[in-house]
Amino acid sequence: MKNQPINIVWLKRDIRSQDHEPLHKAEQAGIPYKIIYLFEPSIIEYPDTSPRHLKFIYNSIQVLNTILKPFNRNVSVFYADAIDVFNYLIEEFDVKNVFSYQESGIQITWNRDKTISSFLKKHKITWQEFQRDGILRGIKNRENWNKNWHITMHAPIIQNRYSISKEEEIKHPFLIPVVLETAWKEYPKQFQPAGEQNAWRYLKSFVAKRGSNYQRHISKPTESRMSCSRLSPYLAWGNISIKQVFQFVGTHPNGTKNDKAFSAMLTRLHWHCHFIQKFEVECRYETLCINQGYELLAHQKNEKFIKAWKTGMTGVPLVDACMRAVAQTRLD
CATH class of the missing domain: 3.40.50.620 (HUPs)
Incomplete structure (x- = not known):
């Protein structure tokens, strides 16, 4: 060969x-x-x-x-x-x-x-x-x-x-x-299914109906689960390109009645690339705070508190509910 x-x-x-x-x-x-x-x-x-x-x-x-x-x-x-x-x-x-x-x-x-x-x-x-x-x-x-x-x-x-x-x-x-x-093949049903075809399924359901309240629901933990695009893992691993999403959303017929929602979503696609570009230019962000003033702050690393935050056991209901949801469903 x-x-x-x-x-x-x-x-x-x-x-x-x-x-x-x-x-x-x-x-x-x-x-x-x-x-x-x-x-x-x-x-x-x-x-x-x-x-x-x-x-x-x-x-x-x-x-x-x-x-x-x-x-x-x-x-x-x-x-x-x-x-x-x-x-x-x-x-x-x-x-x-x-x-x-x-x-x-x-x-x-x-x-x-x-x-x-x-x-x-x-x-x-x-x-x-x-x-x-x-x-x-x-x-x-x-x-x-x-x-x-x-x-x-x-x-x-x-x-x-x-x-x-x-x-x-x-x-x-x-x-x-x-x-x-064997572990990688065991794919929990509560995770978003991987792959190009599923990326398009989520994108199409977003422009068809789910995304109509995008700009109103994006910061609400419960509503955002439905109204956000759900494209993060697919964009992160390139199951779909930013350009494909940008053009599909930007030219979709439903854009006329969902102008604010779709515009807000396209803005965040731009932010996605903006911050990757920022990291590309200033790669010190990997190891240093963006605001270098924070490097001077003294702080104690409390492993007990960190574990409580990660597992949704802080005692703050909203924080705990969000973290438990992330633990069950997050992929990106």
Whole structure:
């Protein structure tokens, strides 16, 4: 297989089949390509990853595989750090290009990407990263960012088309440990179901009826469960793109009678990207307070109080009710 030239599409926070530029470029390139997702132990073990994230990702991939199955395609899942996976891939295949979206993540993912970039350059493999959701990497300030974001949001949606693959699935040694895969398959019914098709189901129900009171109910714990979009996990893991949501809501016929509600929702899509861009430009936010004055405040870490807050046992009814709801249903 070493003499077989292939391209690689590396999925990160973009687990969908449509409006997907890396997959589109791979189809255009004219040589076979493999789609991969990496569950990286060094990143999974970091404190910002939850088992719920992993359940959602795993099940999103299963949904995507169902969509890709008619084309004899699938996502090859690896349980290994990226450098080990790419070492394996270049030993097994003649890798020409890697296509992926840029990832605005924590320092450990940035360090990982720099390592992979150097590795691929050393092996004369081109890594083409595409802009995700209007986020711009490497800019020094956000001057004109709003204008550029709106230009991106109004750009045409990529209509992905797939050829039928004649390639076999990658057989590799980096399998998910059985105990983990079993846990990820156990998906509680009270969680929002993962995957691209479910993202669209929630979006369509929002514009059809649920979102009519969005701006009035967004801050109310009970009403917001129905009136909010419920799209957070799908946007976080790219089951649907910001651009797809922006254009679907912005052009929907119900917008004329729900102008304030839909406008408020689109504003929050903008905020979503705004704060990711802010983090991209000022990544010190990962370890330092945004308001640096808080760094000077003395505070005692009371584990008993923290546990009471997390478990909804503070004795403050509204706080406790909200935290118990989060514990039962939160995915993002």
